[in-house]
Amino acid sequence: MASLGIHSTVWRFVLTIMMIVAILGAKLSDAKQEKMSGLRMNVIDQCWRLNPEWRRHRTQLATCSVGYAGKMTNNIGKDVVHYKVTDPSDDPINPKLGTLRYGASVIQGKVWITFQRDMRIRLARPLLISSFTTIDARGVDVHIAHDACLMIYKETNVIIHGLRIHHCKPQGPGMVMGGAGKVISLGQVDGDAIRLVSAAKIWIDHNTLYRCADGLLDVTRGSTDVTVSNNWFRDQDKVMLLGHDDGYVRDQNMKVTVVYNHFGPNCNQRMPRIRHGYAHVANNLYQGWTQYAIGGSMEPSLKSEANLFIAPTSGNKEVTWRKGSNGDEEAFEFHSVRDVFENGASFTVTKGGRVPNPNYNAEQGFKVADASCVRPLTISAGALRCSKTSRC
Template sequence: MASKEFLLLAFLFVLHGATTNVHGDNIIDRCWRRQPNWAANRQRLAVCSVGFAGKMRQNRGPGVIAYMVTDPGDDPVRPRPGTLRYGATVLAGKVWITFQRGMHIRLAQPLFVKSFTAIDGRGADVHIAGGAGIMLYQVNNVIIQGLHIHDCRSQSAGQVVVPGGAVQLAGGMDGDAIRLVSSTKVWIDHNTLSRCEDGLLDVTVGSTDVTVSNNWFFNHDKVMLLGHDDGHAADRRMRVTVAFNRFGPNVNQRMPRIRHGYAHVVNNLYDGWGHYAIGGSMGPSVKSQGNMFVASGPDNKKVTRRMPAGGKDWDWASIGDSFQNGAFFKQTGSRVRPNYNKHQAFVAASANEVRLLTKDAGALSCSAGSAC
């Protein structure tokens, strides 16, 4: 009898190990990182996304062109084959972009990424730095994964090629790392972003169905803006998932700042903030769930800020968050569910797991032939 009980306990132990997250990977990373052949099956990544972006199935399949960046140079008007701009902007059709080796790319003008494009930096140490940032303008089905984007600077207006091949005068960007304008179904995953002149990520002018996951944001003032301005009512339809990211150290505000729309902020690590962590205006809805907020000083313990002061009728809910060093979240209104469909839905983890779930946030160091 004792032997049977031992076997039963052993079976339950093995079953528990197979069904629980023993490695600390989050639901996105579990989908692909343990596969030693990830480099031979890069498009598997497209079915690993969760949240409002949903699955990125339109970015995979036999019709997708595999394009490798071999040249770190940049000509904003006549990009050469082999450069990032040629693959992301000029090359027709659905494109999956990889990099031959590690490289530093200084963009002379914003990189306009076309629809149905995946920029996949896994397996290479790729830095976009010292110049312009990435622009998603009226596009859809875009993945940006595995890049270091830092020290972006504002650019004077200049000629630049845009999707479709036309060359036009582009107004100067403010120095954002990544900006979305009127774009939908976008997944920003496992990037490392810091020290840009303006924001690290802006989702604006009616952009929606966006997932921001597994990124590391640090050494920056205004981190993430969701919503163009107070007068842009089209952003009421904006839906953004912010999951498994690490904010800090040395971040001040906008993690995120939301106007009008809805943000599901879930299982992120907040390693201190200066002004505030989550802010908003124009009555946005926020569901903060299973995050860990670690206040960094005696004068900045409050997680939230409503602009202007008030917002008593806004729906801002904190569910299962963890608060350390005296951090606190001022709740108002009611809890508003994200109402994910089956392709978007995922189970939020406990805040106690957040350090494990975000331990590999940012661009990963991966080698072909072994798990990442």
């Protein structure tokens, strides 16, 4: 009997050791998996997606932006209003409490907008978004489609994250609730997914945009300090316009960062097209084009850095297009640094001159990864599909 007792004690001890080893092994495995996930994520996503409690700490997102938008910490703090969209309907003049327009246009100050559930929103008029507003659609499937779409007009400190915006239509002139919470008269709009007009410090991250009547993103009329990151642009003729028109010289001060985006399939041109200003285009995936990938006019400056350009199977293999200024097509600066070209893609760089650097400050700067990493760094571009438990 004593021998049986000894054997039982030893067996319990062995079982305890085995359980401890299993638990430690699982923790080490989770840690290894988390480390591997981090290696596959870009610097923006690493900032918040590795946190399994991100739903409880949504405003952490505002600390994760890079590029010219800088950190979006003006959008958070003790005075932020947390607003939840519960109603997908839209009244452009008298928005109801619970609708997206009420949160984005009526409420003033710092507003962090989330969504109660999956929804499809059909905007009767363009949604004018107020300063210090964050639209955060993480964890749900939100479509803005088949009518008017988004505009940021003379506003600042805006985050647009996690939306699916598509099939946007032109709109004639009419009345609408403005970003300052007052009804205003709005002129003709062309059917862009997102249009910036005289806006500053804007971050557009992890959205999926496609099949709109005009373009997917316009940055116009003196808008600046914009970061466009982790978006999926597809199935579109004119994708991204930076600069209003050739005669709008105020856009000389425009600065835009385009990073970690996926362009394609079925995109024709303007990824982006730049007028007057400066763009840092880095670590993006280009899945073909028809006319060109990156173009410009009116002496813009571009640093194309460590992107992956995959030329179409047939047709134009050249990445760039230039509209000359007074017959001098070399008057502006288009430079390629550490880009990778596949399927016969080519990039005609500006002859001579210096490579224009972004000159980021401490809160804007980030390390541009090698172009060999572009595929994993952009694999999650577009609106994320988050699990109902924790992961995103």
